[in-house]
Amino acid sequence: MVLEGGGTGEGRGRGVGGDPERVRLVEQCPRCGAETWSGKRVSQGSLSRAGPSSPSKFHNFPEFSSAATPPGCAANPRRLRAPPSPCAPRRVQQTWWLPSAWAWCTAGSPGSQSTTCASPTSLGGHGSDAMHTDPDYSAAYVVLETDVEDGLKGYGITFTLGRGTEVVVCAVNALAPHVLNKDLGDIVGDFRGFYRQLTSDGQLRWIGPEKGVVHLATAAVLNAVWDLWAKQEGKPLWKLLVDMDPQTLVSCIDFRYITDVLTEEEACEILRQSQVGKKEREEQMLAHGYPAYTTSCAWLGYPDATLKQLCSEALKDGWTRFKVKVGADLQDDIRRCRLIRNMIGPEKTLMMDANQRWDVPEAVEWMTKLAEFKPLWIEEPTSPDDILGHAAISKALAPLGIGVATGEQCHNRVIFKQLLQAKALKFLQIDSCRLGSVNENLSVLLMAKKFDIPVCPHAGGVGLCELVQHLIIFDFISVSASLQDRMCEYVDHLHEHFKYPVLIREASYMPPKDAGYSTEMKEDSVKRHRYPDGEVWKKLLTAQGN
Template identity: 65%
Template sequence: MTRPTVIREISARDIRFPTTLEGDGSDAMNEPDYSCAYVVVKTDTELEGYGLTFTVGKGNEIVCCAIKAYTQLIVGKRLADIFADFGGFYRDVVQHGQLRWLGPEKGVTHLATAAIFNALWDLWARMEGKPVWKLLADMAPEQIVSLVDFRYINDLITREEAIGLLKAGQQGKEDRLAKLLAQGYPAYTTSCGWLGYPDDKIRQLCEEALTEGFDVFKMKVGADVQDDIRRIQIIREMIGPDRKLMTDANQRWDVNEAIDWMKKLAPFKPYWIEEPTCPDDILGHATIAKALNPLGIGVATGEQCQNRIMFKQFLRGGALQFCQIDSCRLGSLNEIIAVLLMAAKVNIPVCPHGGGVGLCEYIQHISMFDYLCVSGSMENRVTEYVDHLHEHFVTPVIMKKGHYQVPQAPGYSIEMKADSLDMYEYPKGKVWQKLFDDGIYERE
């Protein structure tokens, strides 16, 4: 295939799945319809790049509009120029003199830039004939660091420190790669712990997950403390006393409420409490962490942490013990790499967020790159897995014995099947038209 030279078009489609109907993804704050703003970057050849940003339904159309607002900054650009200084190009787009007013580097505009730059990463990897994790792992430390905007985070890690960290990470990389190829990257399952599931379904899914080789589990909490005690007891009885069990409140509580609630769940040995309070409350998370650490309960957060600057404060302030980056909330790998580097410097494990459509496909690449080149460790690190909607992807994740298997296909594993896009495009897709006609959903 002829190598592409220029970007000709960027399209965005509103794709939604009616997951509310089965309770999939239900938690103490959300009843989501897993959705995404799906981007295709078209070039002057047949080669294309694919990306998406995850949402939970209403408002997905706003992200699509934001994506369109950025296309004028990218269409017509030469790919050689973009990838020769990908870090500089990222900064120019994100810091546009007018569009940044809507952020900066947060909210809908940042979700939009993530979708676009995720697609550019996919395109770059396809051009090189490599999966994204390998594209990154094959780069020299200086090239990796050139992808990052260090503005506002130099007080935690400098460019020079990052290069030194990555150079140190070169030692033993081939051995780590051999281990990764042999066994994969460890995962935990959230699929048995959704808040809206009945008890018999929880038991069934726990049994299935154990059969599939999972040793680490997560459940949703936060709506009713007595119900949480009953549900956590069921799961603990199913998985045994020694397997790790995490809890996730999805921002439901105030600070003191979170502390009191988790003290009541402490006898069941939760490994962490995820998103116990407002995702912007760094001081609140630090207070919760200080209170719960003596009980052996860590604080995990980050899936709605909107930029590297907030992560800097979480990491420096003792506000988390597990760093949960999100592949779409941050501005693509360009910003994710910055967080990986900061977390490695302060020795905080990164455990990416994977609930939602396409996120598991993304984060397998991130965790594998982190292991190979940045942290060099799997200790206290585990990557989320949710068994939903993978059938809609051309190269979906492969899970064996509770481990992500190493992706081999070029790209970011995020290309969706054409039939799925047509069936689930909102509101004109056949699935949605039937739901409207049957009166299950109201037309907007």
């Protein structure tokens, strides 16, 4: 156990319940090392009695010390305690609430009568592909509270596949000092500077920079900040972005390392040119939504009976664009692609996704044999880091009418810059939690516009659909002004756990109307699915132990 101050809404200040002499215990899981709130409280007296022989170790972190001046008191006048007003600054408190790791279950295996609410996604084959055969859809989840008394909180997530989520949580905690005790107004007033502060920490950047675990953690933190900002403004995030003037929008972007392709002046000009017809495009989105495609029908682990049933149901629901997972076995891919193409007919759009399975020559050879099924694209045919490999595959498959799509696991804007420069992709796929949140995604959307490459976001996972819908709706209204060859991925899993789930109508994302970034989860879902101490996981782990 370790000691930390703050709370999750019960009390303000360093202590719990307003008592500066009481602190909340944080338990460390002996299995994975993840830290979780225990719900227990001890006094400073009991803390002092914990000696070397105590079975628990206690660490009184300086930033959470109960002896420090409580926020909001006379010694700290910058913390406002008055009722909130439109001009009142909002400061992030010590209340940095971070569940350790999340793994979610589904409501049942598609095509069966039974429900498996206590099962992780891997048991049903949901999310399975050629490289990730047993994913347990998970997320690190950040909640930001402030000292303004209106109760607004910012929620941020980053998506993972199970093991390793606790590592992301550690990285988020390492970023905490850059966020705590900051005014929200100061953060968004110099968002570029704040983004660079997070990504340029002189020690943390050594385990990046701007890539891997530390960048996933950056996304979770920044997603929470954007959610809080949008809520304060009373707008859904897409509308917050759409209503910004070009200069303000561009001020949120860090242009370091990409000015050889896109300057701040060029970005402003792109946004200014897109002002023409902007009102009409917003009305179009509100009336008809943004076109989507489905991946839910053809996960690699699904048996044929499930695949057929889900394709049939999707066709009845009006879906016209389908994606199938490929890459593990060529003959099986041929059989499954033929099955799907026969079901959806020649007029519907089919895409394929290899999830980084192949070497470059193998990708070309494999897709040449799958070309008879007329795929619009092959997604992630090889390593996401291989820019020149993607370029070679793209060039080889162009005569077959097959485009290359990638971006789901691109580290940062620099990789996207190089993919665009090398003409390595025909479809660009942003991710709301892989890149550095909205800030970095904005730079990629603008580069894609300059290179005239359509953006077709990656979604699915835990909350990715909820988040990325905001970005692509903004892109259409304020950047690309086009729907040509554009669509957003949709996966019909886990939306029931979100307070503001996506709304799909006639195979299109309808623009969210609730304020924020749609990142907030339901409290009951959070409680039940927390790993490893939530009800769902306790039952499953007990069953496995028996």
